[in-house]
Amino acid sequence: AGLDKVQKSSASFADRVQIVGPAVDQAYDLDAVLKASIGVRYQSLSPDDKQKLLSAFRDFTIARYISSFKPGAGARFTITPKIEDSPVGGNKIVNTFIGSDDSQPGTSVSYVMHNGASGWRITDVLLAESRISLAVTQGSDLSYRLSSGGVSGLINVLERTVKTFYHVCIQDSLFHSQNGHI
Numbered sequence: 001a002g003l004d005k006v007q008k009s010s011a012s013f014a015d016r017v018q019i020v021g022p023a024v025d026q027a028y029d030l031d032a033v034l035k036a037s038i039g040v041r042y043q044s045l046s047p048d049d050k051q052k053l054l055s056a057f058r059d060f061t062i063a064r065y066i067s068s069f070k071p072g073a074g075a076r077f078t079i080t081p082k083i084e085d086s087p088v089g090g091n092k093i094v095n096t097f098i099g100s101d102d103s104q105p106g107t108s109v110s111y112v113m114h115n116g117a118s119g120w121r122i123t124d125v126l127l128a129e130s131r132i133s134l135a136v137t138q139g140s141d142l143s144y145r146l147s148s149g150g151v152s153g154l155i156n157v158l159e160r161t162v163k164t165f166y167h168v169c170i171q172d173s174l175f176h177s178q179n180g181h182i
Contacts, residue, residue: 003069004076013169016066024062029114029121030054033061036124037139041146049151056158063165070169074100086112091123 002023006016024030031050034057035042045053069075077096084093091114099106110131112124125134145154 003065006066007069007071007073007075010071013066013166016169017062020062020065021058024058024065027122028061029116029118029123030058030061032114032121032123033057033135034142036135037142038146039139039143041143045151052155053151056155056162059162060158063162067165067168075106076100078105088112090114092120093126 002020006019009016009019011019031054034054042050075098077098080095080097082095084095085091086093091112094111094113096109096111097104097106098109108127108129110126111122112126113120114123123135126132127134127137142154145157149156
Protein backbone atom coordinates (compact mmCIF):
# COMPACT_ATOMS: atom_id res chain seq x y z
CA ALA A 1 0.00 0.00 0.00
CA GLY A 2 2.89 2.36 0.79
CA LEU A 3 4.53 1.75 -2.57
CA ASP A 4 1.20 2.21 -4.32
CA LYS A 5 0.69 5.51 -2.49
CA VAL A 6 4.19 6.69 -3.46
CA GLN A 7 3.56 5.90 -7.14
CA LYS A 8 0.34 7.92 -7.10
CA SER A 9 1.98 10.88 -5.39
CA SER A 10 4.07 13.78 -6.57
CA ALA A 11 5.43 14.20 -3.04
CA SER A 12 9.02 15.19 -2.37
CA PHE A 13 11.66 12.54 -1.72
CA ALA A 14 11.53 13.32 2.02
CA ASP A 15 7.73 12.91 2.02
CA ARG A 16 8.04 9.61 0.16
CA VAL A 17 10.53 8.44 2.83
CA GLN A 18 7.81 9.16 5.41
CA ILE A 19 5.37 7.00 3.42
CA VAL A 20 7.67 4.08 2.63
CA GLY A 21 9.66 4.04 5.89
CA PRO A 22 6.87 2.68 8.12
CA ALA A 23 5.98 0.06 5.48
CA VAL A 24 9.60 -1.15 5.38
CA ASP A 25 9.73 -1.20 9.19
CA GLN A 26 6.56 -3.27 9.34
CA ALA A 27 7.42 -5.69 6.52
CA TYR A 28 11.15 -6.28 7.05
CA ASP A 29 13.31 -7.63 9.82
CA LEU A 30 16.14 -5.38 8.67
CA ASP A 31 18.43 -6.55 11.45
CA ALA A 32 18.11 -10.14 10.17
CA VAL A 33 18.63 -9.00 6.55
CA LEU A 34 21.72 -7.00 7.51
CA LYS A 35 23.08 -9.86 9.60
CA ALA A 36 22.59 -12.31 6.70
CA SER A 37 24.11 -9.83 4.24
CA ILE A 38 27.26 -9.15 6.25
CA GLY A 39 27.75 -12.66 7.56
CA VAL A 40 29.82 -13.78 10.53
CA ARG A 41 31.58 -10.41 10.99
CA TYR A 42 28.26 -8.96 12.10
CA GLN A 43 28.54 -10.76 15.46
CA SER A 44 31.87 -9.08 16.26
CA LEU A 45 30.48 -5.54 15.83
CA SER A 46 29.75 -3.48 18.92
CA PRO A 47 26.08 -2.81 19.75
CA ASP A 48 26.66 0.87 18.88
CA ASP A 49 28.17 0.00 15.50
CA LYS A 50 25.32 -2.42 14.79
CA GLN A 51 22.78 0.32 15.55
CA LYS A 52 24.53 2.91 13.36
CA LEU A 53 24.88 0.41 10.54
CA LEU A 54 21.23 -0.67 10.87
CA SER A 55 20.09 2.96 10.63
CA ALA A 56 22.13 3.53 7.45
CA PHE A 57 20.92 0.21 6.00
CA ARG A 58 17.29 1.18 6.73
CA ASP A 59 17.78 4.50 4.90
CA PHE A 60 19.39 2.61 2.00
CA THR A 61 16.52 0.09 1.80
CA ILE A 62 13.87 2.83 1.83
CA ALA A 63 15.69 4.90 -0.78
CA ARG A 64 16.11 1.84 -3.01
CA TYR A 65 12.34 1.25 -2.93
CA ILE A 66 11.57 4.91 -3.59
CA SER A 67 13.90 4.97 -6.59
CA SER A 68 12.38 1.74 -7.95
CA PHE A 69 8.73 2.76 -7.51
CA LYS A 70 8.62 6.23 -8.96
CA PRO A 71 5.47 8.35 -9.19
CA GLY A 72 3.44 7.35 -12.23
CA ALA A 73 5.29 4.04 -12.70
CA GLY A 74 2.14 1.97 -12.24
CA ALA A 75 3.97 -1.05 -10.86
CA ARG A 76 1.92 -3.43 -8.78
CA PHE A 77 2.40 -6.52 -6.71
CA THR A 78 0.53 -9.71 -7.42
CA ILE A 79 0.80 -12.21 -4.59
CA THR A 80 0.35 -15.83 -5.56
CA PRO A 81 -1.93 -17.82 -3.26
CA LYS A 82 0.57 -20.61 -2.72
CA ILE A 83 2.94 -20.09 0.21
CA GLU A 84 5.91 -22.48 0.29
CA ASP A 85 7.92 -23.87 3.15
CA SER A 86 11.46 -22.57 3.08
CA PRO A 87 14.34 -24.99 3.36
CA VAL A 88 15.45 -22.88 6.37
CA GLY A 89 13.65 -24.05 9.50
CA GLY A 90 10.16 -22.67 9.94
CA ASN A 91 10.45 -19.89 7.38
CA LYS A 92 7.95 -19.42 4.56
CA ILE A 93 8.34 -18.17 1.01
CA VAL A 94 5.73 -15.79 -0.37
CA ASN A 95 5.83 -15.64 -4.16
CA THR A 96 4.90 -12.41 -5.91
CA PHE A 97 5.20 -10.75 -9.26
CA ILE A 98 5.98 -7.09 -9.77
CA GLY A 99 4.65 -5.79 -13.05
CA SER A 100 2.34 -3.28 -14.63
CA ASP A 101 -0.77 -3.49 -16.78
CA ASP A 102 1.36 -3.86 -19.90
CA SER A 103 3.90 -6.32 -18.45
CA GLN A 104 2.00 -9.14 -16.79
CA PRO A 105 2.66 -11.24 -14.91
CA GLY A 106 5.85 -9.24 -14.32
CA THR A 107 9.10 -10.10 -12.61
CA SER A 108 9.12 -12.93 -10.10
CA VAL A 109 10.12 -11.76 -6.62
CA SER A 110 9.81 -14.06 -3.63
CA TYR A 111 10.04 -13.04 -0.01
CA VAL A 112 11.50 -15.27 2.69
CA MET A 113 9.48 -14.67 5.84
CA HIS A 114 10.07 -15.69 9.42
CA ASN A 115 7.76 -15.51 12.39
CA GLY A 116 9.40 -13.67 15.26
CA ALA A 117 8.40 -11.46 18.16
CA SER A 118 6.96 -8.88 15.73
CA GLY A 119 5.06 -11.43 13.61
CA TRP A 120 5.86 -12.51 10.05
CA ARG A 121 8.58 -10.35 8.54
CA ILE A 122 10.85 -10.46 5.48
CA THR A 123 14.39 -11.75 6.01
CA ASP A 124 15.45 -12.09 2.37
CA VAL A 125 14.27 -11.31 -1.14
CA LEU A 126 14.72 -13.91 -3.88
CA LEU A 127 14.94 -12.37 -7.33
CA ALA A 128 13.65 -13.88 -10.56
CA GLU A 129 12.80 -17.48 -11.28
CA SER A 130 16.31 -18.59 -10.30
CA ARG A 131 15.69 -17.20 -6.80
CA ILE A 132 18.89 -15.24 -6.44
CA SER A 133 19.19 -14.12 -2.82
CA LEU A 134 19.40 -10.36 -2.40
CA ALA A 135 21.09 -10.86 1.00
CA VAL A 136 23.80 -12.94 -0.67
CA THR A 137 24.31 -10.66 -3.70
CA GLN A 138 24.39 -7.43 -1.72
CA GLY A 139 26.24 -9.22 1.07
CA SER A 140 29.41 -9.69 -0.94
CA ASP A 141 29.59 -5.94 -1.53
CA LEU A 142 28.63 -5.02 2.04
CA SER A 143 31.09 -7.50 3.52
CA TYR A 144 33.87 -6.22 1.27
CA ARG A 145 33.13 -2.60 2.21
CA LEU A 146 33.08 -3.53 5.90
CA SER A 147 36.43 -5.34 5.57
CA SER A 148 38.10 -2.53 3.65
CA GLY A 149 36.65 0.52 5.41
CA GLY A 150 35.24 -0.66 8.70
CA VAL A 151 31.78 0.28 9.91
CA SER A 152 32.24 3.97 9.13
CA GLY A 153 33.37 3.14 5.59
CA LEU A 154 30.33 0.92 5.00
CA ILE A 155 28.02 3.57 6.44
CA ASN A 156 29.59 6.16 4.12
CA VAL A 157 28.96 3.90 1.10
CA LEU A 158 25.32 3.38 2.12
CA GLU A 159 24.84 7.12 2.71
CA ARG A 160 26.37 7.98 -0.69
CA THR A 161 24.06 5.45 -2.34
CA VAL A 162 21.04 7.03 -0.64
CA LYS A 163 22.17 10.43 -1.96
CA THR A 164 22.49 8.94 -5.46
CA PHE A 165 18.95 7.54 -5.24
CA TYR A 166 17.77 10.96 -4.04
CA HIS A 167 19.41 12.78 -6.97
CA VAL A 168 18.04 10.27 -9.48
CA CYS A 169 14.53 10.75 -8.06
CA ILE A 170 14.88 14.54 -8.20
CA GLN A 171 16.06 14.37 -11.83
CA ASP A 172 13.17 12.04 -12.73
CA SER A 173 10.69 14.41 -11.07
CA LEU A 174 12.09 17.40 -12.93
CA PHE A 175 12.02 15.53 -16.25
CA HIS A 176 8.42 14.41 -15.77
CA SER A 177 7.19 17.80 -14.56
CA GLN A 178 8.83 19.56 -17.53
CA ASN A 179 7.26 17.07 -19.92
CA GLY A 180 3.79 17.06 -18.36
CA HIS A 181 3.93 13.52 -16.98
CA ILE A 182 3.10 14.38 -13.38
